[in-house]
Amino acid sequence: MPQTPHVEKHFTASETVRDIVIGMSDGLTVPFALAAGLSGAIDSTRVVVTAGLAEIAAGSIAMGLGGYLAARTDAEHYASELAREDRETVEMPAEETKEVVDVFEEYGLSHKIAVQAAHAIREDRKRWVDFMMRFELGLERPNPSRARTSALTIALSYVAGGLVPLAPYFFLHPMRSALVGSVILTLAALLVFGYIKGRFTVRKPLRSAWQTALVGSLAAAAAFAIAKLIA
Amino acid sequence: MPQTPHVEKHFTASETVRDIVIGMSDGLTVPFALAAGLSGAIDSTRVVVTAGLAEIAAGSIAMGLGGYLAARTDAEHYASELAREDRETVEMPAEETKEVVDVFEEYGLSHKIAVQAAHAIREDRKRWVDFMMRFELGLERPNPSRARTSALTIALSYVAGGLVPLAPYFFLHPMRSALVGSVILTLAALLVFGYIKGRFTVRKPLRSAWQTALVGSLAAAAAFAIAKLIA
Numbered sequence: 178m179p180q181t182p183h184v185e186k187h188f189t190a191s192e193t194v195r196d197i198v199i200g201m202s203d204g205l206t207v208p209f210a211l212a213a214g215l216s217g218a219i220d221s222t223r224v225v226v227t228a229g230l231a232e233i234a235a236g237s238i239a240m241g242l243g244g245y246l247a248a249r250t251d252a253e254h255y256a257s258e259l260a261r262e263d264r265e266t267v268e269m270p271a272e273e274t275k276e277v278v279d280v281f282e283e284y285g286l287s288h289k290i291a292v293q294a295a296h297a298i299r300e301d302r303k304r305w306v307d308f309m310m311r312f313e314l315g316l317e318r319p320n321p322s323r324a325r326t327s328a329l330t331i332a333l334s335y336v337a338g339g340l341v342p343l344a345p346y347f348f349l350h351p352m353r354s355a356l357v358g359s360v361i362l363t364l365a366a367l368l369v370f371g372y373i374k375g376r377f378t379v380r381k382p383l384r385s386a387w388q389t390a391l392v393g394s395l396a397a398a399a400a401f402a403i404a405k406l407i408a
Numbered sequence: 409m410p411q412t413p414h415v416e417k418h419f420t421a422s423e424t425v426r427d428i429v430i431g432m433s434d435g436l437t438v439p440f441a442l443a444a445g446l447s448g449a450i451d452s453t454r455v456v457v458t459a460g461l462a463e464i465a466a467g468s469i470a471m472g473l474g475g476y477l478a479a480r481t482d483a484e485h486y487a488s489e490l491a492r493e494d495r496e497t498v499e500m501p502a503e504e505t506k507e508v509v510d511v512f513e514e515y516g517l518s519h520k521i522a523v524q525a526a527h528a529i530r531e532d533r534k535r536w537v538d539f540m541m542r543f544e545l546g547l548e549r550p551n552p553s554r555a556r557t558s559a560l561t562i563a564l565s566y567v568a569g570g571l572v573p574l575a576p577y578f579f580l581h582p583m584r585s586a587l588v589g590s591v592i593l594t595l596a597a598l599l600v601f602g603y604i605k606g607r608f609t610v611r612k613p614l615r616s617a618w619q620t621a622l623v624g625s626l627a628a629a630a631a632f633a634i635a636k637l638i639a
Contacts (some may be wrong), residue, residue: 207463227444227635227638230638246623285530290521294525402465403462408458
């Protein structure tokens with residue numbers, strides 16, 4: 178069970194863009210919703226700012242370090258499956274050859290051609306194992322050196338995103354002005370961010386813009402309602 | 409750029425287990441860290457509980473609804489790439505056949521066998537397109553009907569996880585007792601959760617247990633330090 182998002186190599190968005198999107202999506206949304214929710218229940222910008230910054234610290238570490246460890250786990254999962262396939266090509270070559278034949282037959286090759294193809298592949302054991310990893314197990318080789326950069330990018334993007342909704346609470350008084358400022362600033366940021374994200378993904382930037390803003394708004398509304406109910 | 413985690417079909421963990429792990433990991437960690445952080449800076453269990461519940465509302469909606477929309481985006485990305493490949497097999501069959509031949513030659517098949525294999529595959533256009541999607545683009549067909557169940561499972565797991573660290577603040581007074589209770593209860597929960605998660609993934613449950621607890625502890629320590637600094 179790979180725990181990190183599967184990266185489609187042939188897609189145009191780079192891995193760094195993907196990491197920034199992952200971190201900033203949550204960074205813009207959750208601290209925004211938390212601050213808005215608290216501002217409706219507790220009349221102290223100090224509390225809202227303290228809670229917001231504590232959330233940013235917790236969220237960025239959970240996403241960054243959690244993601245780093247998950248990526249390492251994926252790399253180990255790959256390595257252990259690779260070792261198993263490698264051992265199987267030595268210990269049970271006939272079964273493993275039949276598995277290659279099966280993959281080809283599934284795609285409509287006649288038994289004769291499938292067997293010829295399988296025999297061509299098994300001539301180079303490294304290639305054979307590689308074929309099994311990709312086509313039988315559907316596993317892509319993870320890039321272990323990226324785990325650290327990726328974790329750091331996600332964490333920093335979370336922090337950068339999270340500071341946007343909090344900024345008005347630093348500068349605007351009273352609380353109501355800060356809340357209004359945060360809502361306007363964050364909705365604008367979510368729309369712009371969603372638009373850019375949408376251009377990198379399905380090329381429907383406008384829909385991505387309003388959907389991203391909608392998730393943030395609903396999260397903030399729910400946090401606001403719950404905080405109001407308790408306080 | 410698929411935005412949802414890539415699911416390895418041949419692995420033993422079911423998709424539901426994966427969703428529970430995703431939601432509960434963050435649910436146990438972030439509300440725990442936020443509550444612990446605030447408790448060091450603000451002497452009011454009401455504030456800690458309000459902030460914690462607001463965070464749970466915001467986080468579960470951001471993860472659940474955000475995940476739902478991302479899964480729909482993935483499904484649309486798949487559909488648009490499928491339509492493109494389908495069109496290409498009609499409009500430029502020679503190029504598309506050559507791409508199949510290239511995939512096979514990359515795996516050491518002789519040109520002759522690769523061409524025979526490619527011609528067998530292109531006899532059924534649906535299979536041909538399917539082959540291109542999987543082996544050229546590396547895309548697996550997403551299951552659109554799962555998006556809703558998956559989003560709900562993730563969100564509910566986040567709520568369930570998040571209520572664990574908050575429970576002591578409901579019942580224990582003064583604040584210090586609630587904090588100590590929350591730390592003990594949550595560390596125990598993280599160890600058990602990490603152990604079970606580790607059994608489902610790389611079969612190294614003990615290491616997964618202490619790593620999961622470590623992420624939660626570091627997130628809580630950072631939130632505590634930041635809240636102390638401001639307040």
